[in-house]
Amino acid sequence: MSAMAEILVPGQAGEGEALVLTAPISFWGGVDPKTGRIADVRHPQHGQNLAGRVLFLPGTIGSSSASAVLLELVHNCHAPAAIVLHEPDAILLLGLIVAREMGWETPMALRLGRDVFETYRGSTVTVAGDGALAIAD
Amino acid sequence: MSLALSPDEQAIASGKDGAAMAMRIVADSARLLGAPRLIPIASAHIDGALYHGDSGTLFAEKLVEGGARVCVRSTLNVGALDLMGCSRIRLEEPARGMARRMMEAYRKLGCEQSWTCAPYQAGHRPALGSDVAWGESNAVVFCNSVLGARTNRYGDFLDIACAISGRAPDYGLHRTENRRARLVFDVAGLSAPFLGSEIAWPVLGSLYGREVGNTVGVVIGVPSHPGEDALKAFGAAAASSGAVGLFHIAGVTPEAPDAEIILAGAAPETVIRVTPEMAARARAGLSTATRPKAIDAVAIGSPHLSLAEFDMLERLIGGRRLSVPVYACTGRHVLSSLEQTGRRKRLEASGVIIVADTCVVVTPIMPELEGGILMTNSGKFAHYAPGNTGYAVLYGSLTDCVESAVLGKPTFTDIAA
Secondary structure, three states, X not given: OEEEOEEEEOOEOEEEEEEEOOOOEOHHHHEOOOOOEEOOOOOXXXXXXXXXXXXXXXXXXXXXXXXXXXXXXXXXXXXXXXXXXXXXXXXXXXXXXXXXXXXXXXXXXXXXXXXXXXXXXXXXXXXXXXXXXXXXO | OOOOOOHHHHHHHOOOOHHHHHHHHHHHHHHHHOOOOEEEOOEEEEOXXXXXXXXXXXXXXXXXXXXXXXXXXXXXXXXXXXXXXXXXXXXXXXXXXXXXXXXXXXXXXXXXXXXXXXXXXXXOOOOOOOEOEEEOHHHHHHHHHHHOOEOOOEXXXXXXXXXXXXXXXXXXXXXXXXXXXXXXXXXXXXXXXXHOOOOHHHHHHHHHHHHHOOOOEEEEOOOOOOOHHHHHHHHHHHHHHOOOOOEEEOOOOOOOOOXXXXXXXXXXXXXXXXXXXXXXXXXXXOOOOOOOOOOOEEEEEEEEEOHHHHHHHHHHHOOOOOOOOEEEEEOHHHHHHHHHOOHHHHHHHHOEEEEEOOOOOOOOOOOOOOOOEXXXXXXXXXXXXHHHHXXXXXXXXXXXXXXXXXXXXXXXXXXXX
């Protein structure tokens, strides 16, 4: 499985195990900024960790502090390897825009149709600099 | 359509100082959103001064070092410390020092030391139809819906970047065509006693947020204006369970004199008829604790309590002594009047812990407690307390919260939906 995704925010190419969320999440209050662990007890993927993963996000909800949590994850090296979104989320991705202004290495944010998220579940995914998302052998 | 910056905006963005960084952040966001241009703003409310980790402090200090200053009125949302010294914050060094440095950096950028998530009750009320850049989800939804000023949900960093550049992306809720309702949320099927009760608003807000996501909707079937604190509770709950930035209530909020006008003559794409069962399920969903025998604390004031809400709290306590603490979160705009009238002392003598400038879900205040049970009347606290404090929550009206705090165990007066 390989797909070409639109680059929403440029960044480092990378690789990681896919983490496909089955429900939208609020980063603030829903993700521990120190570790990347999903802390929202009501979230179906509660207890999973998004650090180093290729994160497939069906959407975000809640607080407008999502960007701060993502910036902190970038700064303390617990960010996802890449973030794949169905549609641009300016609140969350601002965390990456600011990280770039700070001169920090940032993961890429990519746009891909929600319908293909499931095909990556359970696989290791490589993200190329041009936005190609492939399942690693 | 790609973003076109004016020559002035381009000149600022190509610089090396803090103003340049702010303009680039606004422009990058505008590109991401697909906005064709930037528009001037009249004010800002800044959510970025809450400590989540060192990165936010470093960002604010980089703006200060770059000589940046806000160019419009900018109030500050809560920080991680109680600078008024009402409550003890269990934030340890070095985080404590970094949180203080962050609050100081935002002061140096020229922001007002309001430190409240209810700036709209602390004298910051932008005019109907004006464009502003507000952060903090409850403040955003109140500003759009109740005041009729125009803002998107500005995240941390973009809020201060807009305040410094005096610009915001021309996008979303700044545009008239995106403010009309596409959905009807009909509450006429609920009982009059329930609609007249305090819990109706956080419960319905929570349901509304989950049902509508980010669609603009109009609530119909509300018999009379429920009061500003009820609208505050509705919006805060809706913005916690969904991505709500603007709601209308027919006959109540300023852009919706009636449902037809705000639907702009079109048929609604969706009609949600709220049944008593739906309201009962939404109410049950606000609790995560199942039939606890005792409670450890009560937390109220998300959004920050108004003076009217303190009046009600004091009346309900009626001079009795509480068995478990009631954490009452508010802003310094309310604290000063509580102090002038001697009410702060009376409340504290009963066992109320007043928390100013911050609140119990954004910074460690309540003791760490394995299996702790927190009771609240706030839809927003109910949503965030389990993840942020480790306490399980029990939802009830303010009356029930106070009675339970007096007894130390949960007690409920039932109001059928």
